Amino acid sequence: MNHHELQHTVHTTIPVSKHMGFTILSLSDQQIQVSAPLPQNINIHGTAFAGSIYTIATLTAWSLVYAILRDSGSGADLVLGEAQIKYKAPITAELSCQARISTPKRTLFLQQLKQSGRSRIPIPVSVNINGAAAWEGKFIAIQH
Amino acid sequence: MNHHELQHTVHTTIPVSKHMGFTILSLSDQQIQVSAPLPQNINIHGTAFAGSIYTIATLTAWSLVYAILRDSGSGADLVLGEAQIKYKAPITAELSCQARISTPKRTLFLQQLKQSGRSRIPIPVSVNINGAAAWEGKFIAIQH
Numbered sequence: 001m002n003h004h005e006l007q008h009t010v011h012t013t014i015p016v017s018k019h020m021g022f023t024i025l026s027l028s029d030q031q032i033q034v035s036a037p038l039p040q041n042i043n044i045h046g047t048a049f050a051g052s053i054y055t056i057a058t059l060t061a062w063s064l065v066y067a068i069l070r071d072s073g074s075g076a077d078l079v080l081g082e083a084q085i086k087y088k089a090p091i092t093a094e095l096s097c098q099a100r101i102s103t104p105k106r107t108l109f110l111q112q113l114k115q116s117g118r119s120r121i122p123i124p125v126s127v128n129i130n131g132a133a134a135w136e137g138k139f140i141a142i143q144h
Numbered sequence: 145m146n147h148h149e150l151q152h153t154v155h156t157t158i159p160v161s162k163h164m165g166f167t168i169l170s171l172s173d174q175q176i177q178v179s180a181p182l183p184q185n186i187n188i189h190g191t192a193f194a195g196s197i198y199t200i201a202t203l204t205a206w207s208l209v210y211a212i213l214r215d216s217g218s219g220a221d222l223v224l225g226e227a228q229i230k231y232k233a234p235i236t237a238e239l240s241c242q243a244r245i246s247t248p249k250r251t252l253f254l255q256q257l258k259q260s261g262r263s264r265i266p267i268p269v270s271v272n273i274n275g276a277a278a279w280e281g282k283f284i285a286i287q288h
Contacts, residue, residue, distance in 0.1 A: 013188035016196055019163050044157035050224040051202045052160055055195030062194075080194040084228035 001067045003027035010063055020052055022059050029071060031100040032064040038093055048091035053127055057135035058083065060097040061123040065109075065139050068101065072110050076141040081120070083137035091132045099125045109141070117143040145211045147171035154207055164196055166203050169240075173215060173250065176208040180239040192235035197271055201279035202227065204241040205267040209253075209283050212245065216254050220285040225264070227281035235276045243269045253285070261287040 003024040011018040020041055025033040034056065041052035058080060066078050101109075101123065113119035119141045127133035147168040155162040164185055169177040178200065185196035202224060210222050245253075245267065257263035263285045271277035 009188075014193050014195075015184060015186065016164065016193055019184075020160065040159060040163075042159065044153075045221065045223075049158050049160055050206075050227075051158075051195075051199030054198050054202070054227070058195045058198070077189065079189075080231055082228070082230040083194075083198070084226070086226040087224055 001070050006063055006067050009066075010059060014059070016055065017059050020055060022056060024063065027064070027067060029068060029106065030103065031098065032060055032067075034060045034063070034097050036095040038091070038095065041095060045090065046092075048095055050087060053087070053091065053095060053133050054083075054085050054135065056095050057085065057097050057125040057127055057133070058137060060125050061099050061135070061137055062139070064099050064101060065121060065123065065141070068106055068110070069141060074110070074113060074141070074143065076113060076143045078139055078141050081138045081140050083135065085133055085135045087133050089130060089132045091128055095127065096129070097125050097127050099123055113141050113143060145171075145214050150207055150211050153210075154203060158203070160199065161203050164199060166200060168207065171208070171211060173212060174247065175242065175244040176204055176211075178204045178207070178241050182235070182238055185239060189234065190236075192239055194231060197231065197235065197239060197277050198227070198229050198279065200239050201229065201241050201269040201271055201277070202281060204269050205243050205279070205281055206283070208243050208245060209265060209267065209285070212250055212254070213285060218254070218257060218285070218287065220257060220287045222283055222285050225282045225284050227279065229277055229279045231277050233274060233276045235272055239272065241269050241271050243267055257285050257287060
């Protein structure tokens with residue numbers, strides 16, 4: 001799954017992502033980089049809205065794990081169980097998010113899914129180069 | 145500040161809120177109730193998108209505290225420092241959120257702001273009647 005296909009899937013199945021301008025810049029089986037413009041994600045202070053920052057970070061992590069699942073041949077559902085975010089500095093320009101998964105972590109996640117039909121994976125996402133926000137969520141893949 | 149004025153402020157200063165259909169149903173100095181329709185907040189499973197649930201809950205809590213500040217005569221900025229959410233069940237219809245602040249908690253928050261120019265308040269938000277999700281965020285009011 002290349003990043004154009006993945007972005008198309010996200011935009012068509014989660015329409016809020018398109019409205020927020022969620023854009024996948026690069027994708028591999030180890031990492032993803034995304035961006036979103038400020039204007040449609042602005043708040044009352046003229047900086048990035050907390051809800052948009054959380055949402056773009058969530059989509060970043062979800063997209064990476066979704067691509068890993070599909071590339072492995074798994075059709076498992078992928079849901080977010082819980083997440084937390086800390087806002088450290090206002091974002092006054094474009095939003096950017098990055099997430100990584102190490103090869104051992106990916107292998108373990110897919111093995112567990114294959115063995116038990118269910119697997120969990122925590123993913124941290126860093127927001128903007130200066131670490132303006134730090135997101136972490138726990139995903140659950142469920143094979144039906 | 146009545147709930148029409150508050151909703152107008154939120155829609156015009158945080159445009160994502162309008163796109164998501166954020167609607168304030170009722171507002172007092174102790175509680176707020178909001179709703180948002182499912183269609184524009186849908187995910188790949190046909191249920192409410194995790195990012196939208198978080199965002200509507202964030203707007204619920206922010207709106208309540210913002211109204212309390214303005215009704216007290218304070219022009220303080222209100223920002224979200226951190227938040228967490230647990231997703232417990234899929235939401236297959238309209239989203240609804242509710243937040244409450246007790247009178248002693250509100251009084252303490254406003255007193256602290258008046259005394260030091262800075263005050264913190266944690267706000268929990270419950271999502272849908274069955275508790276489909278539980279959000280909690282920590283806000284900071286800053287008098288400039």
